[in-house]
Amino acid sequence: MFENLSDRLEKSFKILKGQGMITEINVAETLKDIRRALLDADVNFRIAKKFTDDVKEKALGQQVLTAVKPGQLMVKIVKDELTSLMGGKFEDVNLTGNPTVILMSGLQGSGKTTFSGKLANLLKSKKGRHPLLVAGDVYRPAAIDQLKVLGEQINVPVYTEEGNMDPVKIAKAAIKEAKNKGYDVVIVDTAGRLAVDEQMMNEIAAIKKAVDPEEILFVVDSMTGQDAVNTAKEFNDRLDFDGVVLTKLDGDTRGGAALSIRSVVEKPIKFVGTGEKVDAIDVFHPDRMADRILGMGDIVSLVEKAQEQFDAEEAKKLQNKLAKNTFNFNDFLKQINQIKKMGNLKDVMSMIPGMGKAMKNMDLDDDAFKSIEAIIFSMTNEERENPSLINGSRRKRIADGSGSNIQEVNRLLKQFTETRKMMKMVSQGKNMQRVMSGMQRGGRRF
Structure with missing residues (x-):
């Protein structure tokens, strides 16, 4: 949702890139693009005009701090105005009656x-x-x-x-x-x-x-x-x-x-x-x-969704397995099930800052894990517990049993190894940038 609008707004902000200060000229050019983006998103013309007029008034009324670039300031102002346009604050449903x-x-x-x-x-x-x-x-x-x-x-x-x-x-x-x-x-x-x-x-x-x-x-x-x-x-x-x-x-x-x-x-x-x-x-x-x-993502909602599926006892077991490097395919299946319970995969991933654009052209839907699950279910319990046992002949049997091919089985085994490394990095507090980079590379495989 809002993918086209997000892209258009991002292009609008680029007009201010490299500008040393906000002026009436560069603001007018940026807001012209923003207004077009809103109209293309089927926003009412009068609302789009008032929105950009409000943004212009606030942008020209502020001094840009040396630590804040004009483009960054414009993003902040547009974000505040979008929030205000959609209501400003969360309002819960009224449950005061009996019933x-x-x-x-x-x-x-x-x-x-x-x-x-x-x-x-x-x-x-x-x-x-x-x-x-x-x-x-x-x-x-x-x-x-x-x-x-x-x-x-x-x-x-x-x-x-x-x-x-x-x-x-x-x-x-x-x-x-x-x-x-x-x-x-x-x-x-x-x-x-x-x-x-x-x-x-x-x-x-x-x-x-x-x-x-x-x-x-x-x-x-x-x-x-x-x-x-x-x-x-x-x-x-x-x-x-x-x-x-x-x-x-x-x-x-x-x-x-x-x-x-x-x-x-x-x-x-x-x-x-x-x-x-x-x-x-x-x-x-x-x-x-x-x-x-x-x-910018939506980390708060992502954390809330994750907490709904959070099991403290399972998390403790997982932490121990990661520390001992004994994370296996049975654990992998549990993690997949938890992610699936959080909702539409593409929607969940778009909540991670910077991931929305990376996921734009990826085909992720509710069936995204089916091929992975089929391959894992074709393994024996011994193979799931100890993936290092999976040699060439076992890979062929797993591929035949899951309706896939050896290349897909090899790809999953490689992906599993990368995932295990990334999860261990996260558990040890390693650089999150490297972890996200790995996720993006791995995500393109499936």
């Missing part, structure tokens, strides 16, 4: 039903809540079935009423059910249309009046660009919702909705969807997103 009622809104196809399941999973796994999902889209049987499937996946109950076509009565009955059975969060999925119409708006307004939700979330497909912003305004005018959810940010989106929507509706972006899986949901932090847009 808390969260009402989902948005057009058909925006991802409301999928996100309802993702939100229930997040509240259950990370906040210790006991959610109840409510199938309030009575017009589309597939939506009810989809919510039931999601509920089964995350072990969260789904409230439905077969034959009842009144979503207001269903929502009220679901809240009563939650109170009786001890569910502390009620997430109400609602019907959408292909376009905003009066019937849909009247219906969701009636649900809002009947259940008095603590939180109304507007779910929007970020790939629809400015249409997303316009739809958000119409919904907000009628519902006065509390926050925005941007879905499909992992797709081929230019990012205009994320950059424009806060300015138009003056409501915070609270969550983003980054994939199809139930755990592909991120809390939105404007400052971290600004860092990622500018290619």
Whole structure:
């Protein structure tokens, strides 16, 4: 996401490279490029113009310190303005009710039903809540079935009423059910249309009046660009919702909705969807997103994702193995599984400063480790424990068993040796630059 915008902004900052000071002329040239980059990312024209006007005012109003180059100062100012444009600070979902009622809104196809399941999973796994999902889209049987499937996946109950076509009565009955059975969060999925119409708006307004939700979330497909912003305004005018959810940010989106929507509706972006899986949901932090847009990575989010998968006992065992140089393929498999649990591999790697650009043309997806795992699973346990046993004949057997060839097996063995060396370096506090360089070289192999 935002790859094209990131590239364009980086080129814009190069205009100031080698300049001794910020002047009205070189700032104007840089901001002209930045404005074009924002417009190409489908940011509203008025918002793009105001953004660059604000950046210009701040840039010309500052003296450049001798230790700070003009280009560096401009990056800092643009980063601050991007953060402000997207809301300034993180705003959490309101969970004060008993039970808390969260009402989902948005057009058909925006991802409301999928996100309802993702939100229930997040509240259950990370906040210790006991959610109840409510199938309030009575017009589309597939939506009810989809919510039931999601509920089964995350072990969260789904409230439905077969034959009842009144979503207001269903929502009220679901809240009563939650109170009786001890569910502390009620997430109400609602019907959408292909376009905003009066019937849909009247219906969701009636649900809002009947259940008095603590939180109304507007779910929007970020790939629809400015249409997303316009739809958000119409919904907000009628519902006065509390926050925005941007879905499909992992797709081929230019990012205009994320950059424009806060300015138009003056409501915070609270969550983003980054994939199809139930755990592909991120809390939105404007400052971290600004860092990622500018290619600075997002170390804080990366650490948080890693900590969610962190096992202190396993980490201690791994540290001992690295110290004794006995790290083996069984340990390698465990590390792969931990990385996979952190989410989309390319997205995770882009959080490392400087790695986003390096990963740009690499084909990394959820299946990136399949060939590696197939080769390792074709080894005997003895070979996994002691890779030095793998000679020529064993390599041929492993290649045949995994559906690969000897060259691929050799490449993995070499990669494993390099990984073991790098991990040992990290455990001993060696130069991180060399480690990252090794990761980039190794990453191109698979």
